[in-house]
Amino acid sequence: RARRRERLASSGTVLAFAVVFVVYAIWLQGDFLDVSRRMFDISRSAPQLLLATGVVVCLAAHHFDLSVASMATLSVFLTIGLHLQSDIPMWLSILIALGVGALGGLVNGLLVTRLNLSAFIATLGTGGVFGGLTVVYSEGRIIGPSPSVGTLPSWFTGPGSLGDFQQKVPLLVGLLCVALIAAAFVVSVHGRFALEGWRRGTPLTIAALLVLGSWALGVIGEMSWSIFVLITFAGLVWVYLTYTASGRATYAIGGSERAAQFAGIDTKRKIVAAFVLSGTTAALAGVLLASIQGSASPHLADPLLLPAYSAVFLSTVLMSRGRFHVWGTVFGGIFLIYVSSGLIAGGVPFTWTSVINGLVLITTVSLSTILRRRK
Numbered sequence: 001r002a003r004r005r006e007r008l009a010s011s012g013t014v015l016a017f018a019v020v021f022v023v024y025a026i027w028l029q030g031d032f033l034d035v036s037r038r039m040f041d042i043s044r045s046a047p048q049l050l051l052a053t054g055v056v057v058c059l060a061a062h063h064f065d066l067s068v069a070s071m072a073t074l075s076v077f078l079t080i081g082l083h084l085q086s087d088i089p090m091w092l093s094i095l096i097a098l099g100v101g102a103l104g105g106l107v108n109g110l111l112v113t114r115l116n117l118s119a120f121i122a123t124l125g126t127g128g129v130f131g132g133l134t135v136v137y138s139e140g141r142i143i144g145p146s147p148s149v150g151t152l153p154s155w156f157t158g159p160g161s162l163g164d165f166q167q168k169v170p171l172l173v174g175l176l177c178v179a180l181i182a183a184a185f186v187v188s189v190h191g192r193f194a195l196e197g198w199r200r201g202t203p204l205t206i207a208a209l210l211v212l213g214s215w216a217l218g219v220i221g222e223m224s225w226s227i228f229v230l231i232t233f234a235g236l237v238w239v240y241l242t243y244t245a246s247g248r249a250t251y252a253i254g255g256s257e258r259a260a261q262f263a264g265i266d267t268k269r270k271i272v273a274a275f276v277l278s279g280t281t282a283a284l285a286g287v288l289l290a291s292i293q294g295s296a297s298p299h300l301a302d303p304l305l306l307p308a309y310s311a312v313f314l315s316t317v318l319m320s321r322g323r324f325h326v327w328g329t330v331f332g333g334i335f336l337i338y339v340s341s342g343l344i345a346g347g348v349p350f351t352w353t354s355v356i357n358g359l360v361l362i363t364t365v366s367l368s369t370i371l372r373r374r375k
Contacts, residue, residue, distance in 0.1 A: 014318060017335050024342040031345050039222040041337050043165045046226040047072065047289040047301070049333045052308035053234050054281025059312055059324045060241060061274045062254040063112060063119035067127035068282035068308070071104050072301035074130045075286025077137055080296045084149045090156055094287050101283025102276050104130060109272030135298050144295030156291055163291030165224045174220040175211070177231045182210035184238060184327050188319045226288055230330070233284065237277075238326040250274055251323070306354060310336055 024032045031037070042049075051068050058065040075097040082093040104126065111122040145151040154160065160167050168174070186203045214220055241247035249270050252260040260267050289301060314336070315328025340353045 050285035069305035070130035071282040072286035105276035105279025109275035113268040
């Protein structure tokens with residue numbers, strides 16, 4: 001009975017979102033239940049969800065990275081600007097942007113581990129530097145294709161490109177992505193609620209039902225390339241944190257850095273690696289944002305920081321017990337997107353989106369703190 005009460009309490013956030021979505025379905029009817037529109041919301045917000053995926057790694061090590069949004073903006077400028085203004089091939093511009101993201105993460109990690117600066121202060125400062133570099137590089141102007149500077153490759157942006165929602169992945173690729181999510185969901189739920197009574201074939205059956213349900217609803221057929229990038233990268237980060245020694249060491253550092261040191265973990269190296277991965281992920285989010293937008297403007301990714309952190313903290317009450325979780329972050333971010341989309345579709349001005357994200361962040365942090373104390 002105590003275990004059932006614990007599971008019910010742990011499902012409170014999921015049930016709350018379910019109630020909200022039922023209300024939306026009754027209120028907005030077909031507008032909210034349209035699969036194509038909901039998948040478009042995910043595709044458009046893929047850079048934001050990618051940014052949150054990188055933040056998970058640093059928070060798992062109990063460190064903030066507030067420079068990710070500025071790094072994403074810098075990545076947008078490098079990806080587009082190097083190709084248009086310096087005639088560098090697009091693939092090389094993307095690699096340079098990712099390299100700069102890794103370098104920025106390395107700087108953050110060294111500031112925290114070698115100079116013993118607070119991660120909050122260090123990344124706030126480097127975020128200002130990264131944002132300032134974008135203004136210096138662009139001279140405060142928007143950089144985009146024009147007759148004088150040329151155009152971007154058709155495979156990168158525009159109709160039928162990487163950032164175009166209408167360009168769908170092959171059916172087999174979409175099926176594999178949904179199968180990955182279904183398998184990760186079953187594993188995460190099993191670890192979340194400790195369902196000891198499951199039979200051997202139960203997880204496989206549930207995963208198969210999820211894949212068939214996605215097929216029947218048309219989710220697989222509506223998967224764009226930006227969603228594919230998001231799912232693939234989130235899967236890699238999830239495997240790293242969950243099934244590798246380095247990932248588990250990262251979680252151990254987040255639990256107690258001193259205890260991790262006594263256990264023989266090189267905490268400084270793992271913390272630096274977490275910041276490098278976070279910076280690289282922010283740069284990848286910037287590349288995807290550049291593909292979707294087709295141009296670069298100062299402070300382009302700044303509005304993504306608060307929703308990204310809201311999604312990460314929401315993961316602590318969705319797919320884990322007070323622990324940062326990759327898939328919980330992705331699902332939590334999607335829930336937040338749907339809440340905002342439903343309100344906007346119902347007539348609420350879009351300017352309330354930041355207010356909603358802020359309230360959700362306060363609520364989820366409070367719930368996470370309560371769960372940690374109870375544990």
